[in-house]
Amino acid sequence: MTPNSAASAPSRRRFLASTAVAAAAVAGGAPLLTACGGPDSGSRDGTTSGKDAKKLLPAYVAGNVVTPDIPSKNGSAAGFTGKLDLADLRTSVPRKLGKGSRVTVMSPFWGSPPKADNAYYQAMNELIGVDVVWQNQDGNTYDQKLGAVLASSDVPDVVVVPGWNMSGKIPSAVIGKFADLGPYLSGDAVKDYPNLAAIPSDAWQRSIFGGALRGLPMPSSYVTNIVPLYRQDVFEAEGYEVPTSCDAFMALAKDITNARAKRWACLDMKWTAFQAFGVPSGEEKSLGWNETDGKLVHRVETDEYLEALEWTRKLFAAGVVHPDAELGKSSAQDAGPKFAAGEFLIYAQDLSQWWSRTAEQAVQNPEFRIWGMDVFGHDGGDPTLWAKNPATIFAFVNKKAKESVIRDVLAVANVTAAPYGTKEYMATNYGVEGTHYTVEDGVPTKTDQGNIDVMNAYVMIASPAATIAHPDFPEVAKGQVEWQQRMGAFTRKSSFYGMQITEPARWTNLSNDFEQLEDDFVRGRKKMSDVQQAVSDWRSKGGDELRDWYRKLLDENGPAAS
Structure with missing residues (x-):
């Protein structure tokens, strides 16, 4: 799997989602197979970069909770090749940061949305300490719904916007409707959220819209996929x-x-x-x-x-x-x-x-x-x-949201950005053991209920640095990461x-x-x-x-x- 890869494939006009739009199941789900193109976004015609951008970026603090079997190199994902042992899972969020706010989230969804009170949503909300309420929308027609919602006065607390939907009036709406997260995340402020601090700086730079840090990113490897x-x-x-x-x-x-x-x-x-x-x-x-x-x-x-x-x-x-x-x-x-x-x-x-x-x-x-x-x-x-660009999907917070709500959204993101090998990662990507997945011979597999409930939800808020892990086929994980490392050595970053x-x-x-x-x-x-x-x-x-x-x-x- 490539847990947080929103990848590009040979037809950039085609997007095929699966049980994990952003976080492919290690064994029970299928990875994201294709991706999309579309214009980049910003507040107006132009961009923010150089010294101005650096002032806005969160401090980068590499995570040390989990050590990958194959460290990232030359822009590659980090790789994990071992069997999964639930008893060895680490804790990356030792105390609940959420303060109980009710947070509405609009996000694209491919397939039939689960019931609003399903066991996965309940377990995640209890883990985080936030009452997240999902407003799932058909991913195939999401651009139409997105445009209508952003043109209205009734914007949810959080709105997920894939890069391929950044067209027409959407970029300017992003600036007009969504909050500047800089006061909460720029520089050392991000250290209140260690998993967000471990997101690579390139992905954060992609989250600058209209001269402000507005997006919570889904990072990916910059090596061609x-x-x-x-x-x-x-x-x-x-x-x-x-x-x-x-x-x-x-x-x-x-x-x-x-x-x-x-x-x-x-x-x-x-x-x-x-x-x-x-x-x-x-x-x-x-x-x-x-x-x-x-x-x-x-x-x-x-x-x-x-x-x-x-x-x-x-x-x-x-x-x-x-x-x-x-x-x-x-x-x-x-x-x-x-x-x-x-x-x-x-x-x-x-x-x-x-x-x-x-x-x-x-x-x-x-x-x-x-x-x-x-x-x-x-x-x-x-x-x-x-x-390729190092992030393609972003979550934004309504600029009318109270500080308490913004803080609780960041509490959600700090859990969903937990690295592979942690309890929070398993909860985000697999749900509740026994109900949503089982583990046999070190390989987690989703149950039928897991394939209904645990689909492209919390992973859309934020994700960890690019990771590849296949405990069922470790040789494939090793091959994928090492291929990225070799190709990364020949990869240039364009202007x-x-x-x-x-x-x-x-x-x-x-x-x-x-x-x-x-x-x-x-x-x-x-x-x-x-x-x-x-x-x-x-x-x-x-x-x-x-x-x-x-x-x-x-x-x-x-x-x-x-």
């Missing part, structure tokens, strides 16, 4: 070698493919191509820009962008891509059965698929082994990878990494058509001249003006990343 996954068992049986360049990949793909036998090498590898050629991230608008030799350049203007698309097109043209991908039927859900059946051996997807595919095949297909390839440089050298940025509304839709154009080009439905013309049109219709706008932003604020 798109992994070229492959059938390790078949590779070993057939003697295939993991490729280390684009040419080697093509040669391998041709060797694997036998259409008559219904075996193809891969699905659409566009996102791996972007990685191999060092194309800046397309996950969020601001991450598409980077200063190169003193000039701000957008990802679609680079030679690498065109080269990556051209290489991907060659894969399709060579017939090594599964026909489903030709038709656009290669989502995470569609891919699973055919990957397990060996119809294709490689695909690029979210890191969480490494565990979820392993878990689903463990009984029915014990020989099945999935692993992650290291991303290769297109020419066989080291890759240049680009950091606007970690900043909350709101682009002017007139350019909101400027880049919307590129993703479809990319997909059409690599499948042979468009020509390179079409792509080049689209880039030229993008410049003339606002891209060059937008560059000037970002240039001014960078000159005034400096880069967020050192």
